[in-house]
Amino acid sequence: MPQKTDWSTASPLPQSFFARGSAELAPLLLGKLLRREDVVLRITEVEAYEQEDTACHARSGRTPRNAPIWGPPGRAYVYLCYGIHDMLNVVADRDGRAAAVLVRACEPVAGLERLRERRGGRSGPTLLTGPGKVGSALDLDVSWSGHALFEDGGLELLDGPPPASILVGPRIGIDYADPADVALPWRFAAGDTDWVSHPKSLRRIHSPASRE
Protein backbone atom coordinates (compact mmCIF):
# COMPACT_ATOMS: atom_id res chain seq x y z
CA MET A 1 0.00 0.00 0.00
CA PRO A 2 1.25 3.49 -0.76
CA GLN A 3 2.42 5.44 2.21
CA LYS A 4 0.45 8.42 3.38
CA THR A 5 2.56 11.43 2.61
CA ASP A 6 1.68 15.03 3.33
CA TRP A 7 2.91 16.75 0.21
CA SER A 8 0.78 19.88 0.56
CA THR A 9 3.43 21.52 2.75
CA ALA A 10 6.47 20.07 0.98
CA SER A 11 8.97 22.59 -0.32
CA PRO A 12 11.07 22.31 -3.49
CA LEU A 13 14.58 20.99 -3.01
CA PRO A 14 17.23 23.67 -3.62
CA GLN A 15 19.74 23.22 -6.40
CA SER A 16 22.50 22.72 -3.82
CA PHE A 17 20.82 19.47 -2.75
CA PHE A 18 21.74 17.87 -6.08
CA ALA A 19 25.39 18.95 -6.04
CA ARG A 20 26.86 15.57 -5.03
CA GLY A 21 28.16 12.48 -6.76
CA SER A 22 25.37 10.37 -8.26
CA ALA A 23 25.97 7.37 -5.96
CA GLU A 24 25.63 9.66 -2.95
CA LEU A 25 22.63 11.55 -4.28
CA ALA A 26 20.72 8.48 -5.45
CA PRO A 27 19.67 7.08 -2.04
CA LEU A 28 18.89 10.58 -0.82
CA LEU A 29 16.27 10.89 -3.54
CA LEU A 30 14.27 7.99 -2.07
CA GLY A 31 11.19 9.42 -0.40
CA LYS A 32 11.38 12.69 -2.30
CA LEU A 33 8.37 13.75 -4.35
CA LEU A 34 7.97 14.39 -8.05
CA ARG A 35 5.12 16.71 -8.89
CA ARG A 36 3.60 17.46 -12.26
CA GLU A 37 0.34 19.36 -12.01
CA ASP A 38 -2.08 17.18 -10.03
CA VAL A 39 0.13 14.08 -10.07
CA VAL A 40 2.50 13.56 -7.12
CA LEU A 41 4.82 10.56 -6.94
CA ARG A 42 7.05 9.36 -4.12
CA ILE A 43 10.39 8.11 -5.46
CA THR A 44 10.96 4.48 -4.43
CA GLU A 45 13.76 3.23 -6.69
CA VAL A 46 16.74 4.89 -8.38
CA GLU A 47 20.03 4.11 -10.10
CA ALA A 48 23.28 6.11 -10.18
CA TYR A 49 25.30 6.72 -13.35
CA GLU A 50 28.76 8.27 -13.39
CA GLN A 51 31.14 9.80 -15.90
CA GLU A 52 33.71 6.94 -15.86
CA ASP A 53 30.92 4.35 -15.88
CA THR A 54 30.59 2.26 -19.08
CA ALA A 55 26.84 1.97 -18.45
CA CYS A 56 26.39 5.73 -18.51
CA HIS A 57 25.20 7.64 -21.55
CA ALA A 58 28.21 9.89 -21.04
CA ARG A 59 30.54 7.03 -22.00
CA SER A 60 30.87 8.40 -25.53
CA GLY A 61 31.52 11.94 -24.39
CA ARG A 62 29.27 14.92 -24.65
CA THR A 63 26.58 14.73 -27.33
CA PRO A 64 23.47 16.79 -28.05
CA ARG A 65 21.27 14.20 -26.39
CA ASN A 66 23.25 13.76 -23.18
CA ALA A 67 24.29 17.39 -22.77
CA PRO A 68 22.17 17.94 -19.63
CA ILE A 69 24.05 15.32 -17.61
CA TRP A 70 27.28 17.25 -18.15
CA GLY A 71 25.69 20.44 -16.96
CA PRO A 72 24.77 21.87 -13.56
CA PRO A 73 22.89 19.71 -11.03
CA GLY A 74 19.18 19.63 -10.35
CA ARG A 75 18.01 19.51 -13.93
CA ALA A 76 16.17 16.72 -15.73
CA TYR A 77 17.74 14.49 -18.35
CA VAL A 78 15.00 12.79 -20.35
CA TYR A 79 15.73 10.45 -23.22
CA LEU A 80 13.77 8.09 -25.44
CA CYS A 81 14.56 4.40 -24.92
CA TYR A 82 13.71 1.68 -27.45
CA GLY A 83 11.81 4.26 -29.42
CA ILE A 84 8.96 4.07 -26.93
CA HIS A 85 9.84 4.96 -23.35
CA ASP A 86 10.73 8.38 -22.01
CA MET A 87 13.06 7.99 -19.03
CA LEU A 88 13.61 10.58 -16.33
CA ASN A 89 17.01 11.24 -14.76
CA VAL A 90 18.01 13.81 -12.16
CA VAL A 91 21.33 15.45 -12.98
CA ALA A 92 23.87 15.27 -10.14
CA ASP A 93 27.27 16.73 -9.30
CA ARG A 94 28.86 19.96 -10.49
CA ASP A 95 28.75 21.63 -13.89
CA GLY A 96 31.27 19.94 -16.18
CA ARG A 97 31.00 16.49 -14.60
CA ALA A 98 28.69 13.84 -16.04
CA ALA A 99 26.52 12.27 -13.36
CA ALA A 100 22.84 11.45 -13.13
CA VAL A 101 20.28 9.42 -11.22
CA LEU A 102 17.64 7.42 -13.11
CA VAL A 103 14.22 7.30 -11.47
CA ARG A 104 13.18 3.66 -11.87
CA ALA A 105 10.04 3.45 -9.74
CA CYS A 106 7.61 5.51 -7.70
CA GLU A 107 4.58 5.18 -5.50
CA PRO A 108 1.44 7.28 -6.08
CA VAL A 109 0.76 10.08 -3.62
CA ALA A 110 -1.83 12.10 -5.53
CA GLY A 111 -3.51 12.02 -8.90
CA LEU A 112 -4.08 8.29 -9.04
CA GLU A 113 -7.01 8.61 -11.43
CA ARG A 114 -4.93 10.59 -13.89
CA LEU A 115 -2.23 7.95 -13.58
CA ARG A 116 -4.59 5.15 -14.46
CA GLU A 117 -5.72 7.03 -17.53
CA ARG A 118 -2.14 7.45 -18.69
CA ARG A 119 -1.31 3.83 -17.94
CA GLY A 120 -4.21 2.11 -19.65
CA GLY A 121 -6.51 1.65 -16.68
CA ARG A 122 -4.13 -0.59 -14.76
CA SER A 123 -3.75 -0.54 -11.00
CA GLY A 124 -1.27 -1.60 -8.34
CA PRO A 125 2.52 -1.51 -8.44
CA THR A 126 2.60 -2.34 -12.15
CA LEU A 127 1.51 1.28 -12.66
CA LEU A 128 4.84 2.73 -11.60
CA THR A 129 7.54 0.05 -11.20
CA GLY A 130 9.82 0.72 -14.14
CA PRO A 131 11.49 3.83 -15.56
CA GLY A 132 9.36 3.88 -18.69
CA LYS A 133 6.25 3.75 -16.56
CA VAL A 134 7.38 6.70 -14.47
CA GLY A 135 7.92 8.76 -17.59
CA SER A 136 4.53 7.77 -18.88
CA ALA A 137 2.84 8.55 -15.56
CA LEU A 138 4.29 12.06 -15.61
CA ASP A 139 3.51 12.41 -19.31
CA LEU A 140 7.11 13.33 -20.06
CA ASP A 141 8.94 13.44 -23.36
CA VAL A 142 12.39 14.56 -24.46
CA SER A 143 11.31 18.19 -24.59
CA TRP A 144 11.60 18.10 -20.77
CA SER A 145 15.29 17.29 -20.96
CA GLY A 146 17.23 20.11 -19.34
CA HIS A 147 14.26 21.32 -17.30
CA ALA A 148 15.22 22.78 -13.91
CA LEU A 149 13.64 20.68 -11.16
CA PHE A 150 14.46 23.21 -8.44
CA GLU A 151 12.18 25.84 -9.94
CA ASP A 152 8.41 25.82 -10.20
CA GLY A 153 8.17 25.22 -13.91
CA GLY A 154 5.61 22.45 -14.23
CA LEU A 155 7.78 19.59 -13.02
CA GLU A 156 9.49 19.82 -9.67
CA LEU A 157 11.12 17.79 -6.93
CA LEU A 158 9.76 18.34 -3.44
CA ASP A 159 11.26 17.39 -0.10
CA GLY A 160 9.98 14.34 1.72
CA PRO A 161 11.07 12.07 4.57
CA PRO A 162 13.60 9.31 3.87
CA PRO A 163 12.32 5.72 3.82
CA ALA A 164 12.48 3.62 6.98
CA SER A 165 15.07 1.37 5.33
CA ILE A 166 17.01 1.14 2.10
CA LEU A 167 17.69 -1.74 -0.27
CA VAL A 168 20.69 -1.88 -2.57
CA GLY A 169 21.77 -4.00 -5.53
CA PRO A 170 23.16 -4.01 -9.08
CA ARG A 171 21.62 -1.93 -11.83
CA ILE A 172 19.17 -3.36 -14.35
CA GLY A 173 19.45 -3.70 -18.11
CA ILE A 174 23.07 -2.71 -18.62
CA ASP A 175 24.53 -5.95 -19.99
CA TYR A 176 26.43 -3.97 -22.59
CA ALA A 177 28.62 -2.42 -19.87
CA ASP A 178 31.92 -3.57 -18.41
CA PRO A 179 31.30 -6.45 -15.93
CA ALA A 180 32.91 -4.44 -13.14
CA ASP A 181 30.40 -1.67 -13.72
CA VAL A 182 27.49 -4.11 -14.01
CA ALA A 183 28.43 -5.39 -10.55
CA LEU A 184 28.42 -1.99 -8.87
CA PRO A 185 25.77 -1.68 -6.13
CA TRP A 186 24.32 1.47 -7.58
CA ARG A 187 20.62 0.65 -7.51
CA PHE A 188 18.77 1.83 -4.42
CA ALA A 189 15.19 1.27 -3.32
CA ALA A 190 12.95 2.05 -0.38
CA GLY A 191 12.54 -0.93 1.93
CA ASP A 192 9.11 0.11 3.11
CA THR A 193 7.13 -0.43 -0.08
CA ASP A 194 6.16 -2.99 -2.73
CA TRP A 195 6.41 -0.36 -5.45
CA VAL A 196 9.87 -1.47 -6.59
CA SER A 197 10.95 -3.27 -9.76
CA HIS A 198 13.13 -6.42 -9.75
CA PRO A 199 13.22 -6.67 -5.93
CA LYS A 200 14.86 -10.09 -5.96
CA SER A 201 18.34 -8.74 -6.66
CA LEU A 202 18.19 -6.23 -3.81
CA ARG A 203 19.46 -6.64 -0.27
CA ARG A 204 18.85 -4.55 2.81
CA ILE A 205 21.64 -2.30 4.02
CA HIS A 206 21.90 -1.51 7.69
CA SER A 207 22.99 2.11 7.66
CA PRO A 208 20.57 4.11 5.55
CA ALA A 209 21.79 7.26 3.91
CA SER A 210 21.90 10.24 6.20
CA ARG A 211 19.24 12.88 5.90
CA GLU A 212 20.33 15.46 3.39
Next chain:
DNA sequence: ACAAGGATCCTCT
Protein backbone atom coordinates in the same frame (compact mmCIF):
# COMPACT_ATOMS: atom_id res chain seq x y z
C1' DA B 1 23.81 8.53 -45.82
C1' DC B 2 23.67 4.03 -43.33
C1' DA B 3 23.49 0.45 -39.97
C1' DA B 4 23.42 -0.87 -35.31
C1' DG B 5 21.63 -1.05 -30.98
C1' DG B 6 19.28 0.46 -26.73
C1' DA B 7 19.29 2.49 -18.52
C1' DT B 8 11.97 -1.16 -21.42
C1' DC B 9 7.41 -3.11 -21.55
C1' DC B 10 4.02 -6.30 -22.71
C1' DT B 11 2.34 -10.72 -24.15
C1' DC B 12 2.68 -15.32 -24.55
C1' DT B 13 4.52 -19.90 -23.13
Next chain:
DNA sequence: GAGGATCCTTGTT
Protein backbone atom coordinates in the same frame (compact mmCIF):
# COMPACT_ATOMS: atom_id res chain seq x y z
C1' DG C 1 11.81 -17.00 -19.76
C1' DA C 2 11.75 -15.39 -24.53
C1' DG C 3 10.72 -12.33 -28.23
C1' DG C 4 8.85 -8.36 -30.72
C1' DA C 5 7.62 -3.42 -30.86
C1' DT C 6 9.55 1.02 -32.37
C1' DC C 7 12.47 5.11 -33.61
C1' DC C 8 15.98 8.04 -32.26
C1' DT C 9 20.95 8.68 -31.43
C1' DT C 10 25.33 7.59 -32.48
C1' DG C 11 29.48 6.28 -34.84
C1' DT C 12 31.08 5.04 -39.17
C1' DT C 13 31.44 5.09 -44.44
